[in-house]
Amino acid sequence: MPIxxxxxxxTGVDDTMAILYATLHPEIDLLAVGSVWGNVDAPLATRNSxxxxxxxxxxxxxxxxxxxxxVNQRAQDIAYHVHGRDGQxxxxxxxxxxxxxxxxxxxQIVRLCREHPGEVEVVxxxxxxxxxxxxxxxxxxxxxxxxVTIMGGAALAPGNVSEVAEANIWHDAEAAAAVFNAPWPxxxxxxxxxxxxxxxxxxxxxxxxxxxxxxxxxRIMGFYMDFFARESFGRPLSCMHxxxxxxxxxxxxxxxxxxxxxxxxxxxxxPGRGQTLCDLRGMYMGYPAQEGAHCxxxxxxxxxxxxxxVDLLVNAGDAAIDVxxxx
Amino acid sequence: MPIxxxxxxxTGVDDTMAILYATLHPEIDLLAVGSVWGNVDAPLATRNSxxxxxxxxxxxxxxxxxxxxxVNQRAQDIAYHVHGRDGQxxxxxxxxxxxxxxxxxxxQIVRLCREHPGEVEVVxxxxxxxxxxxxxxxxxxxxxxxxVTIMGGAALAPGNVSEVAEANIWHDAEAAAAVFNAPWPxxxxxxxxxxxxxxxxxxxxxxxxxxxxxxxxxRIMGFYMDFFARESFGRPLSCMHxxxxxxxxxxxxxxxxxxxxxxxxxxxxxPGRGQTLCDLRGMYMGYPAQEGAHCxxxxxxxxxxxxxxVDLLVNAGDAAIDVxxxx
Numbered sequence: 001m002p003i004x005x006x007x008x009x010x011t012g013v014d015d016t017m018a019i020l021y022a023t024l025h026p027e028i029d030l031l032a033v034g035s036v037w038g039n040v041d042a043p044l045a046t047r048n049s050x051x052x053x054x055x056x057x058x059x060x061x062x063x064x065x066x067x068x069x070x071v072n073q074r075a076q077d078i079a080y081h082v083h084g085r086d087g088q089x090x091x092x093x094x095x096x097x098x099x100x101x102x103x104x105x106x107x108q109i110v111r112l113c114r115e116h117p118g119e120v121e122v123v124x125x126x127x128x129x130x131x132x133x134x135x136x137x138x139x140x141x142x143x144x145x146x147x148v149t150i151m152g153g154a155a156l157a158p159g160n161v162s163e164v165a166e167a168n169i170w171h172d173a174e175a176a177a178a179v180f181n182a183p184w185p186x187x188x189x190x191x192x193x194x195x196x197x198x199x200x201x202x203x204x205x206x207x208x209x210x211x212x213x214x215x216x217x218x219r220i221m222g223f224y225m226d227f228f229a230r231e232s233f234g235r236p237l238s239c240m241h242x243x244x245x246x247x248x249x250x251x252x253x254x255x256x257x258x259x260x261x262x263x264x265x266x267x268x269x270x271p272g273r274g275q276t277l278c279d280l281r282g283m284y285m286g287y288p289a290q291e292g293a294h295c296x297x298x299x300x301x302x303x304x305x306x307x308x309x310v311d312l313l314v315n316a317g318d319a320a321i322d323v324x325x326x327x
Numbered sequence: 328m329p330i331x332x333x334x335x336x337x338t339g340v341d342d343t344m345a346i347l348y349a350t351l352h353p354e355i356d357l358l359a360v361g362s363v364w365g366n367v368d369a370p371l372a373t374r375n376s377x378x379x380x381x382x383x384x385x386x387x388x389x390x391x392x393x394x395x396x397x398v399n400q401r402a403q404d405i406a407y408h409v410h411g412r413d414g415q416x417x418x419x420x421x422x423x424x425x426x427x428x429x430x431x432x433x434x435q436i437v438r439l440c441r442e443h444p445g446e447v448e449v450v451x452x453x454x455x456x457x458x459x460x461x462x463x464x465x466x467x468x469x470x471x472x473x474x475v476t477i478m479g480g481a482a483l484a485p486g487n488v489s490e491v492a493e494a495n496i497w498h499d500a501e502a503a504a505a506v507f508n509a510p511w512p513x514x515x516x517x518x519x520x521x522x523x524x525x526x527x528x529x530x531x532x533x534x535x536x537x538x539x540x541x542x543x544x545x546r547i548m549g550f551y552m553d554f555f556a557r558e559s560f561g562r563p564l565s566c567m568h569x570x571x572x573x574x575x576x577x578x579x580x581x582x583x584x585x586x587x588x589x590x591x592x593x594x595x596x597x598p599g600r601g602q603t604l605c606d607l608r609g610m611y612m613g614y615p616a617q618e619g620a621h622c623x624x625x626x627x628x629x630x631x632x633x634x635x636x637v638d639l640l641v642n643a644g645d646a647a648i649d650v651x652x653x654x
Contacts, residue, residue: 262490271604
């Protein structure tokens with residue numbers, strides 16, 4: 001039985017990978033997508049999410065628009081410098097897409113979890129605003145989900161916004177604190193693994209030799225890889241961030257080290273704001289059990305996942321819509 | 328030329344190792360010791376420090392008493408559960424020692440650095456209270472030292488007081504913030520290496536077969552190793568914390584990875600209090616230079632340093648004073 005999944009994302013380049021993977025993979029039943037501000041603004045995230053499911057001939061998957069900013073209502077920057085002004089590396093199609101689903105992304109989460117109690121894995125790969133709002137809408141949500149998996153945080157690895165804070169957590173630390181405190185099974189897929197799970201020029205070349213879905217993915221990755229070349233790696237490599245979280249949530253990528261520990265978020269205005277404090281003090285003893293712990297922190301996973309992702313996209317053939325660049 | 332060193336310590340078990348190493352090693356010219364609260368109270372730290380130099384026949388090395396608590400004057404716990412009620416694993420000699428040097432440990436640091444400008448490495452292996460007070464006494468101190476090396480903090484490794492805070496920093500986060508902010512060359516020897524530089528039963532056996540200095544060290548280590556067996560490793564191993572910092576300061580132990588980066592201390596009352604935030608975001612690119620950075624963060628060093636330490640103590644022969652246990 002494929003895993004029922006709701007994907008919550010701020011659809012930039014790697015979110016697009018995540019949607020394509022979740023839509024195409026036979027072991028995932030993607031019930032719905034919610035959009036959120038972050039890499040791009042929420043309406044653009046909605047548009048890009050609909051575009052991605054339509055590419056796969058799955059325009060029937062509902063995409064609901066979510067929060068436009070963090071729960072504390074502070075102004076926030078949008079990461080256009082990473083994902084391009086269109087969130088597709090400035091090489092999207094720009095074409096109109098079908099309509100968004102009615103209601104908000106948070107309401108959609110609550111409704112679908114109520115319809116399928118205990119069955120839905122909620123995977124959030126942007127700021128956690130929608131999940132925090134959903135917790136506010138329905139206090140029983142933690143008992144209704146199968147689990148929650150996030151792309152976000154950094155346990156032992158450095159942060160990417162500050163020395164210790166990862167962007168998705170930092171952008172809405174108050175929402176993230178709520179998500180870490182809620183008593184649901186939480187899987188944190190953070191920079192510890194996502195900065196080590198990479199695609200490079202050889203993956204891009206394989207995508208370019210595939211059908212139009214794979215070719216589209218290859219095309220939008222250039223801008224994103226340039227960012228990582230400049231900021232992180234000194235050469236063109238692409239972090240697979242969001243799609244790693246989707247695959248771990250689905251069990252199609254199996255972590256090799258992922259202790260269940262107590263974890264909390266620094267939501268002060270101190271230098272540690274946005275840090276995920278994971279209690280890994282047991283590392284020298286093989287991580288003995290911790291009372292009340294419900295956060296599985298992924299510390300190691302197979303680094304060659306890029307090959308699986310490319311296989312899936314190449315085998316998917318051509319897109320159901322025209323994905324050529326505008327003239 | 329041996330390196331001129333002032334050692335500032337809260338003399339428990341591993342501080343005793345550090346004093347013995349600094350006193351006995353031919354490449355170190357130990358000018359003075361200052362004591363500070365932490366593992367034990369400051370007067371007991373003074374007594375244990377004098378006892379250690381007297382063991383080596385070096386009762387001429389001045390030992391000055393330092394701060395009794397943190398700069399913010401809050402009450403603090405003393406780590407008797409780690410080091411024993413006598414700071415010597417409950418197996419010290421309990422014998423009277425010679426007098427402490429006049430003045431405070433902070434004044435001693437300032438005076439000696441003024442006497443030997445540019446020559447003195449100040450090595451602090453307890454809470455950084457004395458160093459912060461010394462900075463308050465003499466604003467030019469950063470230009471007068473050769474450098475400052477601390478045992479404290481955690482960069483990528485977990486903390487030991489909280490998820491992210493190491494004890495020496497956490498015990499006086501305000502003092503530590505001053506020490507990290509002052510523009511001197513700072514070397515941070517934290518849990519990243521000290522939790523990986525261990526002595527085990529085989530080292531103890533070699534010490535027991537040595538003279539009375541080595542035998543004394545072996546004797547006082549039992550309580551300390553029991554603590555680490557219980558709390559950290561599940562078997563009797565001893566972290567060499569403080570002596571690792573002394574050896575790295577002296578250049579007798581050479582780190583294999585120690586980038587110079589910006590670093591600051593969380594002195595808020597948030598969950599990250601006492602964390603050393605080291606900017607290691609450049610790790611994927613070989614740590615490119617950072618403007619204004621003056622903190623060398625030791626991330627890796629040879630783990631077999633315990634052998635060198637045992638060699639030094641075994642070769643030192645018998646203590647200059649009677650170190651037998653009281654009847």
